[in-house]
Amino acid sequence: MNLDRRQFLVRATIGASSAVSVVVFGCNHDPVVIELGDVFGDPSDAIAIGRSYLLQYPEEADRGTLVTQTLDANETAIASRLRQALRRRIRSDFAASRVFGYNGWVLSRTEGRLAALAVLDSGSG
Amino acid sequence: MLLESGGFEPDASVQELTRGEATGNVLANPETYLSRSRLRYFGGSTNHWGGSCRPLESLDFATRPWVPDSGWPFGRAELDPYYERARKLVEVAPFDYDIETSYPKGRTPLWSQPSSPDSDPATSDLSVEQDVIGSRQIGTMVIHFSPPTRFGQRYRDAIVNAKNISLHLGANAVALDTTADGSRIESIRVARLGGSSYRVRPRVTVLATGGIENPRLLLASNEKRPAGLGNHHDRVGRYFMDHLAIQGGQALFTLPFASMALYRPGRDAMHRTRSIGLLTIDAETQRERELLGFSARLRRIKWADLDDAQRTLLGSAHSIDRLDRERPPPPEETDARSFLARLEVIAESSPRPDSRVTLTQRRDALGLPIARVDWQVDPSDYQSVLRSLQLMATELGQRSRGRVRPMINAAPGALHPSTAGWSHHMGTTRMHDDAKQGVVDSDCRVHGVPNLFIAGSSVFPTGGSEGTTTLTLLALALRLSDRLEREFDS
Numbered sequence: 001m002n003l004d005r006r007q008f009l010v011r012a013t014i015g016a017s018s019a020v021s022v023v024v025f026g027c028n029h030d031p032v033v034i035e036l037g038d039v040f041g042d043p044s045d046a047i048a049i050g051r052s053y054l055l056q057y058p059e060e061a062d063r064g065t066l067v068t069q070t071l072d073a074n075e076t077a078i079a080s081r082l083r084q085a086l087r088r089r090i091r092s093d094f095a096a097s098r099v100f101g102y103n104g105w106v107l108s109r110t111e112g113r114l115a116a117l118a119v120l121d122s123g124s125g
Numbered sequence: 126m127l128l129e130s131g132g133f134e135p136d137a138s139v140q141e142l143t144r145g146e147a148t149g150n151v152l153a154n155p156e157t158y159l160s161r162s163r164l165r166y167f168g169g170s171t172n173h174w175g176g177s178c179r180p181l182e183s184l185d186f187a188t189r190p191w192v193p194d195s196g197w198p199f200g201r202a203e204l205d206p207y208y209e210r211a212r213k214l215v216e217v218a219p220f221d222y223d224i225e226t227s228y229p230k231g232r233t234p235l236w237s238q239p240s241s242p243d244s245d246p247a248t249s250d251l252s253v254e255q256d257v258i259g260s261r262q263i264g265t266m267v268i269h270f271s272p273p274t275r276f277g278q279r280y281r282d283a284i285v286n287a288k289n290i291s292l293h294l295g296a297n298a299v300a301l302d303t304t305a306d307g308s309r310i311e312s313i314r315v316a317r318l319g320g321s322s323y324r325v326r327p328r329v330t331v332l333a334t335g336g337i338e339n340p341r342l343l344l345a346s347n348e349k350r351p352a353g354l355g356n357h358h359d360r361v362g363r364y365f366m367d368h369l370a371i372q373g374g375q376a377l378f379t380l381p382f383a384s385m386a387l388y389r390p391g392r393d394a395m396h397r398t399r400s401i402g403l404l405t406i407d408a409e410t411q412r413e414r415e416l417l418g419f420s421a422r423l424r425r426i427k428w429a430d431l432d433d434a435q436r437t438l439l440g441s442a443h444s445i446d447r448l449d450r451e452r453p454p455p456p457e458e459t460d461a462r463s464f465l466a467r468l469e470v471i472a473e474s475s476p477r478p479d480s481r482v483t484l485t486q487r488r489d490a491l492g493l494p495i496a497r498v499d500w501q502v503d504p505s506d507y508q509s510v511l512r513s514l515q516l517m518a519t520e521l522g523q524r525s526r527g528r529v530r531p532m533i534n535a536a537p538g539a540l541h542p543s544t545a546g547w548s549h550h551m552g553t554t555r556m557h558d559d560a561k562q563g564v565v566d567s568d569c570r571v572h573g574v575p576n577l578f579i580a581g582s583s584v585f586p587t588g589g590s591e592g593t594t595t596l597t598l599l600a601l602a603l604r605l606s607d608r609l610e611r612e613f614d615s
Contacts, residue, residue, distance in 0.1 A: 039453065040445075041440060041443070041444040044437070045444070083450075086448050090448070103530070105529070106515065106529055106530070111445050114445075
């Protein structure tokens with residue numbers, strides 16, 4: 001099977017297996033799981049953004065910090081609503097000007113953190 | 126009597142009379158600023174105008190505490206009947222600027238469209254997140270396009286054949302001569318290229334030569350008063366403004382390009398005119414945030430012209446803005462359902478007394494001192510543009526409709542490389558009922574010279590943003606015409 005450029009980047013950065021990055025939110029005894037492939041249609045789109053985020057916020061450069069900064073336990077209680085919770089957080093980021101710059105683009109801190117998780121999990125950070 | 130400097134056709138030697146000097150902290154091409162923007166033949170600058178038409182907003186007429194020297198002596202309502210007459214002169218369909226209700230499906234404003242057209246209504250969109258999203262701050266303004274009407278062609282026969290109009294071509298007013306005390310125009314010295322000259326003795330004079338030439342002639346008419354005519358308080362030539370035209374940045378829309386028809390030039394059956402929507406800041410937000418007038422036209426960047434970084438950002442934002450769907454969109458959907466656009470900003474520049482038209486020591490072929498424009502833009506004007514773009518960024522993001530990349534360098538003293546003037550010369554004989562603060566009163570009569578009036582954008586105290594200049598100066602001219610008819614024909 002020939003891979004186009006996008007598919008190659010996904011495999012190369014995420015890993016040879018078909019699994020994509022998995023993020024666990026919520027309490028240890030009641031985790032809510034999301035695959036970053038469920039957030040980014042193509043997780044390779046997130047890599048450059050995530051690297052930029054980590055350069056600007058090196059103090060957040062570990063999975064635990066990024067996860068707890070993204071959503072707290074109350075926001076993730078219902079797995080089926082996790083995507084909506086993330087969207088709500090991102091929208092409120094913009095409303096509250098919790099933003100950062102990526103090559104001049106104004107992005108939400110939460111989308112930066114999600115992208116940063118993709119970087120850490122890919123080992124390309 | 127109509128004195129026209131040129132003939133019915135352009136002439137290089139007459140056009141040479143538009144040359145002048147331009148300086149300031151904005152202009153990228155000062156050497157051509159005056160000559161490229163003005164046409165000196167019958168019909169004037171309508172011979173090359175772009176046709177954009179829009180009335181000034183109510184806020185544009187108001188005294189805004191954050192804009193020194195702002196405020197017109199009347200409100201928008203005073204000009205409404207004249208705007209209606211003016212739009213007929215420029216062949217624009219009846220006004221209808223209520224974009225929320227007026228446009229047919231397919232040409233709807235940005236916020237009327239769902240952020241994710243195929244999402245689950247039960248879980249999506251704004252109704253469940255009103256506590257997160259703030260009140261709307263970014264709106265849409267609509268420009269209607271004149272064909273554009275070339276006045277020299279459209280109205281030539283009417284003027285030539287009018288029994289009450291005496292048209293003089295090749296006739297340049299070079300001095301307005303007054304009584305000994307300077308209180309009335311007695312005669313106008315008229316000169317032709319080639320050396321001949323004569324005088325006319327009008328009962329009433331209307332100066333309508335544009336935002337550079339109006340103050341130039343007043344300043345040069347200084348035989349009785351060394352400071353120039355109507356210049357008792359050193360206001361003539363000051364407060365020069367043009368619109369700032371800036372490549373403001375880029376915007377990424379996570380919406381199909383097809384759904385943004387309102388933001389492309391188009392004709393719709395309802396209004397029978399070409400129009401376009403521009404993004405703007407709503408009036409309430411301008412007040413709260415102390416912003417100047419702002420508009421941004423979208424110019425799509427084709428997918429094939431995007432670099433890899435732009436495409437990946439499109440893909441990322443496209444996915445993020447669709448988190449209300451059960452599954453992320455496939456990567457190939459991005460091409461059809463998101464796009465990148467340049468933001469071409471036209472912004473208001475604030476009135477400043479040190480931004481001005483003066484006379485140089487050099488003279489043109491008619492012996493008239495050559496004009497110099499020194500356009501000084503306040504750094505806060507750039508700050509206002511940057512803050513407007515930042516507002517656009519936060520609002521697009523919180524409504525899951527895209528992202529913005531402001532590209533303004535608003536550091537003090539910085540000159541944004543893409544800045545140009547839009548050739549809307551305003552403010553140089555500004556309107557104010559207090560003679561110490563203006564050159565003309567609210568009837569456009571020159572203070573202290575009761576038989577001298579001024580028509581044109583030189584009387585504007587402030588300038589609004591895109592599309593307002595021509596329609597407004599026409600409305601003011603029609604209003605002045607009515608005044609003169611009442612006062613002098615009775």
